[in-house]
Amino acid sequence: MDGTPQTSAPAPRASGGIGRHMLYVLRANPMTLLAFVLLTLFLVAAVLGPAIVPHDPLATNAVNALKPPSLSHWFGTDDLGRDVFSRVVVASRLDLAIALSAVALSFAAGSVLGSLAGFYGGWTDRIVSRVLDTLMAFPLFVLAMGIVAALGNSVGNIVLATAIVNLPFYARLSRTEVNIRREAGFVQAARLSGHSDISVLATQIFPNALPPMMVQISLNLGWAILNAAGLSFIGLGVRPPTPEWGIMVAEGARFIVSGEWWLALFPGAALMLAVFTFNMLGDGLRDIVDPRQRS
């Protein structure tokens, strides 16, 4: 980019500093390291899942139904004799895909809306803020239910609903971050050198808002996974027999009162671990991005 002259001499030292700082944070905070390891595990399961699982996640076998965990079925089998371990591993792709696309959508839309509101102020700001306030006036999970009910019961609409209820967080954050830099020296310099409003906003101001947005994304991913799993737990979006953590817990719930715990425990634990991973990652990222907020 021609408008960023400051990336010449001090760049290697600065990145070395960040690298050392990351190493320091990782060493001081083993939880972040653990989170990175778990994230790798989930990504491997999501990408390779169907290729590496020992059984077909959809193959039923009535003779082998409701067997507790054993060597051949690590997480036991469900009421139709399907292998719970294979289903849990294969489900990670769908769960992560729903959460990632929902968060990507709300990040994109929220950044644009919030940046415009923070940059132009005035009526743009007032209208955007009013819309955000209205969305925030709903209990978020309830609004997501209403949106899925209105738009139709499909996986795509689960993604859309999760994206809409998360939108205010990104929009508010980018609005604040853009607003405080609106009149900064480097922005005025860029204006004087002939950049248009949009170009100043996109190449000069917005990149500065990215670090706090990254932290928000990571913390938000965990919540998006919980939200999507909650929606499928109450029977929205994903349909059986598709393996998905929320719906697997819902199917396993019927067997809890008769003592077949493994049907609900393992998908629930996978869900919990995924949320935990993203929360830990978010806390770790925050330590790297903003050392003052360390707790």
Next chain:
Amino acid sequence: MTSSRGMIVLKRLAQAIPTLFGVIVVTFILTRALPGDPAAYFAGPAATPESIAQVRAALGLDKPLAAQFLRYVQDLATGDLGQSISTGQTVLSDIVTRLPASLELTLSALALSVAIAVPLGILAATRQGTFIDHLCRVVVTAGVSLPVFFTGLALVYVFYYQLGLAPAPIGRLDFAYISPPPVTGFFVIDALLAGDAETAGAAFGQLVLPAVTLAIFTLAPLARMTRAAMLQVLGSDFIRTARAAGLSRRQVLFSYAFRNALLPVITTFGMVFSFALGANVLVEKVFAWPGIGSYAVEALVVSDYAAVQGFVLVMAILFVVVNLLIDLSYTLIDPRVGFDG
């Protein structure tokens, strides 16, 4: 700027009006965004083109959108939320009958959650780095990662199936008991008012597990915020002055520090209430609790749109009212607070 307390309250009440209007607009959009033709949907599967046109005229769907919205607001003003196709009752009467069950569960869970989270947060802040601080950290981290329906099922497995301490997760009261005469709508209180200790005990037994489930879920943000706010206040100059002036530890902690840390905690409580209203739906499903959450889930399954939208609207209004009460309580706690902008 320095208006009287009455003016502040009036101003805040006025600020709730645009929010309420926004909520009504959003629910209106949701009712009009139904997949396909709403008139064809409400006319039923055996509809002819004529009967669909009739329904369209009857529902006012042939009018421009602004006129439809006006009619929607008029219906709301008279309490008309439409007809539920699954129960055959009006949505309003369904919700009114089921709301006490949800409120009993949510309020007892929140009370439990505050009773644990606030002392835990204070102790963690005053005894930094000790066992209680680490406990607080574990609770906070685990609490935000646990899917609420999963916690509920785990509690059912341990306390019902394994230990046999809790009753079966089949709603507010076992079939063996008769519901107490309704006064408050809260079974435990109603049974006590009727002098029926046995029913009260049974209703309480049913309430414990779902309330604990919801409390675990809402505990984390409250404890986290109490700890952070207390740490910040305890580090400030006026606390040092109060200590230097020789005030007792208890006096410094409660009448100086805690009172000032209360505002952010109460703000967090508003957010937690929103979470609780959402999580309530999941907890009610796990424990077959007959509140408005499970009503909405049942309605969703059979595509009973009027019921779902009524539920969304009632929840949103409830949340607006709670936020209003929280903001108003600021002025009681901290006279410096005004509402500008």
